[in-house]
Amino acid sequence: MAVKDYIRERFFPHIWCPGCGHGIVLNGLIRAVEKLGVQKNEIVMVSGIGCSARIAGYLDFHTMHTLHGRALGFATGIKLSRPELKVIVPMGDGDALAIGGNHFIHAARRNIDMTAIVMNNRIYGMTGGQYSPLSGYGILASTAPYTSVDQSFDIVQLAAAAGATFVARTTAYHIQQMIELLQEAILHKGFSVVEVMSQCPTYFGRRNREGDAVAMLKHMQKITTPIGSKAKAENPELIERGVFVRKELPEYCEAYDTIIRRAKEGK
């Protein structure tokens, strides 16, 4: 199927700023779904609030645009109720890890089969550029005019520690890797997390003098490296890309099915 068969053209143009990385994620996601050959009717996309959350409305799946930070709560209800559906949850960094942090770690702990995509642009874009839990120390934001003194999360480490059974990271620059990782994450039986480092030239880039979208993309290329690369050994500051966790644990809905069997048998 062509890319345009996956989008709701009626609702375009989209709301994202020129140069926003989220459109690249939208593109990558469509290509991942297309390569997997999953039917549109089998996919439910549940999002929260923020620039990232608008991705859901543009796609011709069953789509639910919910509350800030709560997408995983709604998604859990959908998945447990209809385990045969594929549930994809695109989130922003503030959405997933500030207001939605509790839901994020508990969805990971349960190992419920869904794919969380954290589109990490290190800023609250929709409200005009406030610092997020991923901005990190020393970053300028509209609520950090003297630079942020907050330390940031490492999404990969957090997801892994919370129990996610598939954890990966890529960037908007590495579109081919993104498509591959999203495919594997969607196929993975259990809670999968894909962090996609994304650029916000309008608020993050401009204020922190990272240049335009192209400059920010090139910067992401420069500061990241494949997991276990020689470059990482030489420069520990580099951020690794790839699959960090890939393991099997009982999936929540399947485990609950055994509860149903036992309850029916009276054991």
Place this chain on the structure above:
Amino acid sequence: MSDNIRFVQGNEACVEGALYAGLEFFAGYPITPSTEIAEQLSSRLPKIGGKFIQMEDEIASMCAIVGASLTGRKVMTATSGPGFSLKQEALGYAIMAEIPCVIVNVQRGGPSTGIPTHVHQGDVNQARWGTHGDHAIIVFTASNHQDVFAMTVEAFNIAETYRTPVVLLFDEVVGHMRERLVLPQPGEIPIVERLRTSVPQGVNYHPYLPREDGRLPMSDFGAFHRYNVTGLFHDMWGFPSDDHEVVHDLLRHLMDKIENRTNQLAKFKEFYTEDAEVLLISYGSTARSARDLVEQRRRRGESFGLLELLTLWPFPNDLVRKKAANAKYVVVAEMNTGQICQSVRLAVDQPERVFLANRIDGEFISPDDIHKTVRLIRGKGV
């Protein structure tokens, strides 16, 4: 004892009512005095192939039931005051996105952590206005287990009929007290099933385009119609819109579908109201003491009557005005500082005749407590 007679807590009567109505999915979080509802459903639901999940908090529980409802399930959550506060945001989402669900609040004393194991009825106005923004809401209550069962079934029926959340506002006394419950036979109480769209595959389905009768047929997530659901103001496709006409029309629709049916939704019981000189108005466990007082005074030849409200919101203004028209004194008995009393005063023609008989210390209000107030009003001393 016959098979269909049980000796149960009110919380169990609620569970029985929910299962009778077709509950398939429950998400909750432990909180006194509602926990028994979650405990019982964790055992009962899987036996019928239903799903129970204990979420990480009250917020997620509310979100989970809304998600499950969209896939076509009948859903419920249960909580008490502090948890009810946390559920308000997602409750508003269910109002806006028009997703059927039932929320039980077994009230305890507040504000804040309050007095968890004792009775209050302090959440009446929160149930009305807990979530932000202009909205309408349906809130039912009950004073005994047979009514807890019946109103729980009614809550599911109304939620499905009008595509709206319905709040069941019980209280600690009703929730924890044990009494007889006669389980109706299947079919004895009518059950409303979800209205699903008849629009065939391949034809445009508009999830938010009301039919002529105002109802919106649904399509389950996972079925062949794909559409968008949002908490933003939205058009007939379910897509966000800030068009002023769309915003105005949707808000009016959300208000009118409930407020225009106030009289239809007004469930109540009445005892000796026709010639009542002293008309008590009460609800929930307080109505038990009010009824006892009425029976006591009637035996002495005094013309007491009771109007017991089973619907609290939308407030049954016409009903209250009519029933109170000939009473010399209208006494509202409730365990708060006068939340329903306020609404009664607004509803009646002579608000100066309306008095409050209450108790707010966590001790269950007795017939005597109410009577003391009535004596005082009538100038008889305490």
